[in-house]
Amino acid sequence: MPGKFEVYKDKGGKFRFRLKASNGQTILVSQGYKTKVSAKNGIGSVQRNATDDARFERKDSRGKFMFNIKAVNGQVVGTSERYDSEKSRENGISSVGKNAPGAKIEDHTA
Numbered sequence: 650m651p652g653k654f655e656v657y658k659d660k661g662g663k664f665r666f667r668l669k670a671s672n673g674q675t676i677l678v679s680q681g682y683k684t685k686v687s688a689k690n691g692i693g694s695v696q697r698n699a700t701d702d703a704r705f706e707r708k709d710s711r712g713k714f715m716f717n718i719k720a721v722n723g724q725v726v727g728t729s730e731r732y733d734s735e736k737s738r739e740n741g742i743s744s745v746g747k748n749a750p751g752a753k754i755e756d757h758t759a
Contacts, residue, residue, distance in 0.1 A: 652748030
């Protein structure tokens with residue numbers, strides 16, 4: 650069973666999305682968007698790029714590991730949580746590739 654994207658409004662009134670795995674764990678979060686349409690376009694970009702390893706930017710800082718997923722134009726469209734190991738980060742990337750392409754979108758803004 651694939652994961653799901655949740656579109657929501659943050660405290661500042663911007664639209665964001667998060668990708669959740671089938672177990673409910675958040676894998677990826679977006680930046681803030683001015684419109685819901687822009688947030689949904691970001692979801693589409695994640696879905697299109699999730700299976701291309703070249704779209705993942707791996708980062709580490711102070712013993713923590715994370716990744717960004719980027720659109721074809723190089724813009725970051727999603728950011729992971731911080732992981733304690735490189736292996737966990739790679740598992741997170743794999744989870745995006747597995748969950749994002751077929752994930753349904755739930756709108757939590759209404």
